[in-house]
Amino acid sequence: MDIYFNKLRGLASAAVSAVQGRIARDYDFSLNEHPQGNSGHWALHKAKRRGAQPQQGVSEATVWVFDKQRLNRQLLGNGQRENLLAQLSNEASQLTRLRHPSVLRVVEPLEDTRGYLMFVTEPVECTLEDMLDDNSQELEQLEVQMGLLQIVRALRFLHGDAQLVHGALEPQCILIAASGDWKLGGLGRSSSENSFDYLLPAHAQHAMDYSAPELVLDGKRGAAGDVFSVGCIAMAALAGTSMACRGDSAQYQRQLVRLTDSVDKLPAAAQSGVRGMLARNAVQRISLEQIEGCGLFSGDLMETLQRLEALVELPRDQQAAFVGRLVQVLPRFSVRVQRRRLLPLLLGLAADPLLQPPALRCVLLISENLEPSQFSARVLPALAPLLGQQLPAQTTKVVLASMTLLQRKAGSAFSNRILPILTTSLSSTDSTVVDHALQVLPEVTRNLTPSDLRDKVLPPLQQVYSRARVLALKLRALEALRSMVELLDRTTIVDKILPLLQRTKSRDPAITMAMLAVYEQIGVGHLDRQQIATEVMPVLWAHAVDRRLQLPQFDRFMQVIHKLSKRIEDEQRRVLEEGYRPDQQSTNEEVGGIAAGSPLSVDAGWAWDAPAADTLPQQKQHSGTGNTRVEADYASSTVDVFGSQGEEFADFTIPPPKKSVVSPPPPSIAQQPMRLQAASHSQSKLGAVKLSESDGPLRFGATNGSRANSNTAGGLGTMSAPLTPTVSAKTASRSSQKHAGGKAADLGDFDPFA
Structure with a gap:
């Protein structure tokens, strides 16, 4: 049954084709x-x-x-x-x-x-x-x-x-x-x-x-x-x-x-x-x-049109001369005649390598009066095979000279069809072609997307700047970089632009001033205060003190340096003001859990000066049930710390004291410092910390990758803190004995002022 219907369907299709005919099928x-x-x-x-x-x-x-x-x-x-x-x-x-x-x-x-x-x-x-x-x-x-x-x-x-x-x-x-x-x-x-x-x-x-x-x-x-x-x-x-x-x-x-x-x-x-x-x-x-x-x-124009139509009959040298003169005659033709009669003829001539530069120049001149839709429909398809191949230097220069026109007329097709000509020209071995490309680049980059700038334009531009030995090319490359900066993201600037500038070895004043313009553009609105201070300011000062600079150039450096310094100052001041709270001690400046301003406060970063080994107290080794105890005696005040054997104490944090307890001692009682030392514990048990009044400072021992022992005093930092009058040596001794036998992972209640 299916075979029967298929045959009927085939006969019907053949009949329809016979009625419609070949033209109806093909068009x-x-x-x-x-x-x-x-x-x-x-x-x-x-x-x-x-x-x-x-x-x-x-x-x-x-x-x-x-x-x-x-x-x-x-x-x-x-x-x-x-x-x-x-x-x-x-x-x-x-x-x-x-x-x-x-x-x-x-x-x-x-x-x-x-x-x-x-x-x-x-x-x-x-x-x-x-x-x-x-x-x-x-x-x-x-x-x-x-x-x-x-x-x-x-x-x-x-x-x-x-x-x-x-x-x-x-x-x-x-x-x-x-x-x-x-x-x-x-x-x-x-x-x-x-x-x-x-x-x-x-x-x-x-x-x-x-x-x-x-x-x-x-x-x-x-x-x-x-x-x-x-x-x-x-x-x-x-x-x-x-x-x-x-x-x-x-x-x-x-x-x-x-x-x-x-x-x-x-x-x-x-x-x-x-x-x-x-x-x-x-x-x-x-x-x-x-x-x-x-x-x-x-008439002259009539004669020109006739000769253009009969151009193939002329010798090759006369053809090139005629098309070259056509550029001067072209404005005399009306826009309608240019678009309808001249443009098709010139597009055909543009495929001839000998006539390519002048014919293409005429085509682009006529394109000035075309709408983008007309350009995309009539000119761009005809030029696509031409633009997709390796162009001679003269033809490339003609295209580069009209790059902004092509960008306006081509619309979305510019990125894929015409921009490659510009990027390829930047890699040309002909310095004149590179120079033409660099001249038009600042104008073209204004209308490019950031992705096109980052992925298509910036890499060849970096190569031009790095390998250029001609001063004019380096200066044009820097001008192009400056025009691109405002369209690039911060990551690209930090990863690509700044290293490129920092690798510059030339100290020619012209290059230095061009780099200054780029740095100014970068520093004004693309970097934060820390990046300006660490990445930009050192380079600017290094160039500013170059003896080859003239006084006006030096003044210009100082102007930019002061502008960027003022920005750093203003932003840093604002950050500090926003972070300060008068109703509480600044939590942003806490170090090791001790609030700034408290009796146990230290500088941020734990940057204490370690005392000399001969000034440290004599340590005594005590043996216990798998525990190693290091005790430091200071007159009548001691601090004992127990830790696990082999355990490293690179960082040691003291919990912050309660605000209600912290109070300065009365003038009649001398503020006596205390010392804190860390020792190892063999069974992963943390014992107590014993405090006693002492004439010595409170010291922390940091192993920095090695166990603390009775013979090693390296890596010890110093912290001085007064004992309150409510803490006596006897009370501190009892507290130490109470917690000395603490269980594993039991830190105890460490409050030196309790």
Whole structure:
């Protein structure tokens, strides 16, 4: 059953394909949408070839469609139907057969399906008739001149090589391509015969408004009739004057007189040539060869356009010289002509290595007047193959000089397509290329993302600065670094920028002052006070005392040093003020658990001076049940500390005393110091600490990686603290005996003032 349905499905697909045809399958367009325009009986639809890449330049196309249902709606006889279909088929066949730059190029030949006639041509924007009817798009004289010249050349080819007479030339038959070129079409009635077919319906016959008198009045046609049609088109495009006969031959004769009298409206240089085209007698009309040389096509800009189109015919050295001079002439062309006619030609020339630098310079100059969307659609795809390869030095310099323009126009594509040219230039072996890259870098970096700066620009810039032996390159690299600093994060600055500056060996005053600008930029808003004090200030002072500095340069150093010092001072003062609490003793300054200001307070960091070994008291070794006891006698006060054997006491913290207990002794009682020493305990037991009144200071023993023993006094620190009058030697002795046999991990209640 499934096999049966699959066969039916295959037959249905084949039937649909037969109805739709090859063009409908290969090109993306819709017959239900309104066409972009009409040329005679054909509806023009924009289309894209399916599967084609935009950069290949063949994805855009125009599909010409004739709906056969129109034949039924127009109630034509059988003879007229056949003649009309033959005319349409002849038009597609003639266009397919003829090959000329000014003749519309066919991409897909005619396809005759059940409901439509179709063929595909190069993309066109509109017909000349659409352009003349659109008041919002006024044609410029140079555009008309160049377009008419292209039509004249197409007619010369048609009359000479193809031995054909167009016979129905009118604005509908002239197609305007996206490049602004005028293309000849409408060849359905082209023939070598001297008559036209009266069996065609009236709307399918020639347009009387643009036809020669011998064709309208006598029914004869020839090459001279096409010349008359060119004159009528010139009057319509340049003077806005045309005949409106409405199919009436009598009206045609009156309009013909009015048309010839309106030639005076044309520019003086064009009047003589157009009069020769509109002569009533065909024999008196000028030839197509004479038209090309008449004043209608004269002028410097017109000559420049003609030479540019025929550039391939010139020797190579003349080509390079001409394109080089084009940069000076280019501003004289209107923006419309630059965009429509010059830009496509110059993009083609940019692929030639010899013409690449001047052609690319012209392209970028024209791009100034393009919208970013137009640049991305027309220029960037054409330049993508060029920008993706290794460029010659001269071409690279041209691109670098326009880097800010490219950044504005390319948008999001700049990072991936154009920025690599800049970063590659920084690694070039040509110092002039590196110099050009460094010059544009400060301006470009302002609009780059921090990630692009950090990952793509900074690494090659660091290499340039490190290996540069030319003073100018180092200075430009420092200027580029300064412009980047405000966009980089603190980690990148500390890890990348500061080490790079600190490794600088040169003491040239110019480099020193450039480094000062970078340090100032860094210190003002990117580092904290500690980083400024430790990483920046020492370097600034080291450079400031260099004897090669002049007095103004030294003053500048002092200005920056004072500015950064003031910032350090202000921030440090604020931190200290915010950390101070008058209602309590500062907990931020506690050391070893003893609050600052208490009788047992010591300096932060336990930075006590160790006493000499010969000044230490004699220690006595006591043996017990696995315990090692070190006791220090000071007159009548002793401190005993028990610890585990082999246990290290690198840090020893005394719990802070209760605030209510701490009170200064009365003046009548002498403040006597005490000494605290640490010993090892063999069974992981901490005993008690025994205090007694003494003339000696309170001392802590720190092992610093080795056990304390009776013969070693190294690493002992000194701390002096008075005993309160409430503590007697006897009480301290009893407290010591009470806790001497404490259990393992039992520290006891150590309160020297309890």
